[in-house]
Amino acid sequence: MSTNSEREVLVSxxxxxxxxxxxxxxxxxxxxxxxxxxYKGETFAIVGESGSGxxxxxxxxxxxxxCSAGEILxxxxxxxxxxxHKEDMDVIRNIQMIFQDPAASLNERATIEYCISEGLLNFxxxxxxxxxxxxxxxxxxxxxxxxxxxSRYPHEFSGGQRQRVGIARAMIMEPELIIADEPISALDVSxxxxxxNLMNKLxxxxxxxxxxxxxxxxxxxxxxxxIAVIHLGRIVEIADSETLFQYPVHPYTVSLLSAVPMxxxxxxxxxxxxxxxxxxxxxxxxxxVMREIRPGHFVFANDEEIVKYEERIxxxxxxxx
Amino acid sequence: xxEDKKVILSAxxxxxxxxxxxxxxxxxxxxxxxxYEGETFAIVGESGSGxxxxxxxFTGMLESNGTIxxxxxxxxxxxxxxxxxxxxxxxxxxxKIATVFQDPMTSLNPIRTIGSQITEVIEKHQGINxxxxxKQAIDLMSRVGIPNAADRFDEYPFQxxxxxxxxxxxxxxxxxxxxxxxxxxxTTALDVTIQAQIIQLIKDLQKELGFTTVYITxxxxxxxxxxxxxxxxxxxxIIEYGNVDEIFYDPRHPYTWALLSSLPQLGVKGxxxxxxxxxxxxxxxxxxxxxxxxxxxxxxxxxxLKEPPFFRVTDTHYAxxxxxxxxxxxxxxxxxxxxxxxxxxxxTGKGGAFYVDEL
Numbered sequence: 001m002s003t004n005s006e007r008e009v010l011v012s013x014x015x016x017x018x019x020x021x022x023x024x025x026x027x028x029x030x031x032x033x034x035x036x037x038x039y040k041g042e043t044f045a046i047v048g049e050s051g052s053g054x055x056x057x058x059x060x061x062x063x064x065x066x067c068s069a070g071e072i073l074x075x076x077x078x079x080x081x082x083x084x085h086k087e088d089m090d091v092i093r094n095i096q097m098i099f100q101d102p103a104a105s106l107n108e109r110a111t112i113e114y115c116i117s118e119g120l121l122n123f124x125x126x127x128x129x130x131x132x133x134x135x136x137x138x139x140x141x142x143x144x145x146x147x148x149x150x151s152r153y154p155h156e157f158s159g160g161q162r163q164r165v166g167i168a169r170a171m172i173m174e175p176e177l178i179i180a181d182e183p184i185s186a187l188d189v190s191x192x193x194x195x196x197n198l199m200n201k202l203x204x205x206x207x208x209x210x211x212x213x214x215x216x217x218x219x220x221x222x223x224x225x226x227i228a229v230i231h232l233g234r235i236v237e238i239a240d241s242e243t244l245f246q247y248p249v250h251p252y253t254v255s256l257l258s259a260v261p262m263x264x265x266x267x268x269x270x271x272x273x274x275x276x277x278x279x280x281x282x283x284x285x286x287x288x289v290m291r292e293i294r295p296g297h298f299v300f301a302n303d304e305e306i307v308k309y310e311e312r313i314x315x316x317x318x319x320x321x
Numbered sequence: 322x323x324e325d326k327k328v329i330l331s332a333x334x335x336x337x338x339x340x341x342x343x344x345x346x347x348x349x350x351x352x353x354x355x356x357y358e359g360e361t362f363a364i365v366g367e368s369g370s371g372x373x374x375x376x377x378x379f380t381g382m383l384e385s386n387g388t389i390x391x392x393x394x395x396x397x398x399x400x401x402x403x404x405x406x407x408x409x410x411x412x413x414x415x416x417k418i419a420t421v422f423q424d425p426m427t428s429l430n431p432i433r434t435i436g437s438q439i440t441e442v443i444e445k446h447q448g449i450n451x452x453x454x455x456k457q458a459i460d461l462m463s464r465v466g467i468p469n470a471a472d473r474f475d476e477y478p479f480q481x482x483x484x485x486x487x488x489x490x491x492x493x494x495x496x497x498x499x500x501x502x503x504x505x506x507x508t509t510a511l512d513v514t515i516q517a518q519i520i521q522l523i524k525d526l527q528k529e530l531g532f533t534t535v536y537i538t539x540x541x542x543x544x545x546x547x548x549x550x551x552x553x554x555x556x557x558x559i560i561e562y563g564n565v566d567e568i569f570y571d572p573r574h575p576y577t578w579a580l581l582s583s584l585p586q587l588g589v590k591g592x593x594x595x596x597x598x599x600x601x602x603x604x605x606x607x608x609x610x611x612x613x614x615x616x617x618x619x620x621x622x623x624x625x626l627k628e629p630p631f632f633r634v635t636d637t638h639y640a641x642x643x644x645x646x647x648x649x650x651x652x653x654x655x656x657x658x659x660x661x662x663x664x665x666x667x668x669t670g671k672g673g674a675f676y677v678d679e680l
Contacts, residue, residue, distance in 0.1 A: 049512035050483075158600055159368075188367040189539060193583040193596035200593070215512060218542070222588035241590075245668070259517040261542025263584055264665040265565045268546035273517040319670075 011038040016070035030056045032233045043210040045224035053233040058179045096170035100182035102162035106154040113150040119173045139168040160191035179211045229253045239297040247316045249309040326357040336391035346604045348374045350557040363536040363544045366554030372537045380414045419499035423506040425486035429478040436474035446497040461492040484515035503535045556602045556612035563638030573640035576613040581658045
């Protein structure tokens, strides 16, 4: 990952806080000091439990939730805070989302044709009717559906097919970044595989960049190039995905890894999951910060913790030899 | 191996039909299953395979348009299929066979206190006074891991987190000392770390109280963790069952192969994951032959003509596929699921904790 500096940064999230008003003057900080880059053409995953702020980060990038501190750059341009209407439109067009529940995210009263071309209609991204239809057909074909599906309604499709429609409707805008928020969590095992394959195929063909938001580490390992682990609004570790699985250092990452059940009875019957409580967060008094423990491998730690993590990573490196 | 174990519930040739808009859908197609006392039996399958419907017949909880059209379910010398009225079910549903559902928010009443929802069950089934019921309820609450149970007795479900709520649902299910606990996707709505805790809790309570668990899930990781035996369901039937090791390391049915092969955990970066083409069979129509045949690239001719019987693999392991017929061509399971344990160990480190245990 030492080549990172030469890669084109598509999205740069810089020290972003997102907070919500919770009655009166109280504020709830859902995301604290998120700081990372997403490179063009990669799949960057944010993994965490419910309430960890992973979705909020995604929503901050597409401007649904305003940042209360920090800034977000898209291709070097600031897209957080106040921006012009034109820039706003550009963001909406270039960054598309795929949602978790395809049944809930499609208008059940609209035909698939309308669902998919809604973005085109809003932005007048077509020359004439024939062009619009051609684009819809192409989008359907890209996701493995047929042109005759156009006139149907969402309820006529299976879960996997609906998720394909959700992907087609994002793809038709020809975005550069797709934020996929738990895109396969609601799907059956065999359909998951289809959707993951499709996402990988489209990424290769169109040089897409994904921000993949998930709670399931085992899925993320397969799809992501780099992973950020988030806990209670704080990103605690970032590494490329193999590194994260082989050399996890932050105790929360370790606990998360230990909790994912693997499809192997011998392993599962003999393994105990490691609990992580936030109380053990700070060892010593000093406030932790994000540090680069190995090139491209970041961990949230203070001086005392980093010594411990350094020992652990050395031990893992010896084991892995 | 199972000879020394006592059968606690025996379902034979159970068939369930639902009436939907003047048509009948056969959701369960003649399924037989013996549950042994004290074991954990996991039923795994995709949505629509019938896993929930099948176990709902054990507690008479089919939707009103559904009927058991064939078969018997023997529990304590009683055929549960013959029970019709709510009164018939009293003393069995909730008392001897209890269920924990997926979403703890919908199984608890949001406008009543946690405590009253537990004591209600205890008072009704055990016929004891309110004070003793409260004592029992608090004891149960602390047993399922609610800290300061006495203080939280009068709180409402919204004041509990998702994992805590599921603990309460478990407490309610266990309040009548059931002999069988049906867990219908009990952790699907929960976070992985909470899931691990709930699974452990059910396991510990099972050890302590000795009930039999039926675990319904689509997550093969959870199956590997909890199950003694596994039944794989597809198209309204159990198509393969055996001890957990047999199902994971020596699966015989092509559908079980396909299910295991499509696991993202086994995926190789940069390569496509295996996936099952087509869609599950429509249960509106009569299914000829092996229900998985249309989606099975290696289907034999006979798979389309005649429904296969169960073939014996070992005394504990049976699969419903013509591949096990002596006349069938020899077919090996797909490469991706061979040496499953070695592959996963390679990935996670010894003990499966991603090289954490050695530290």
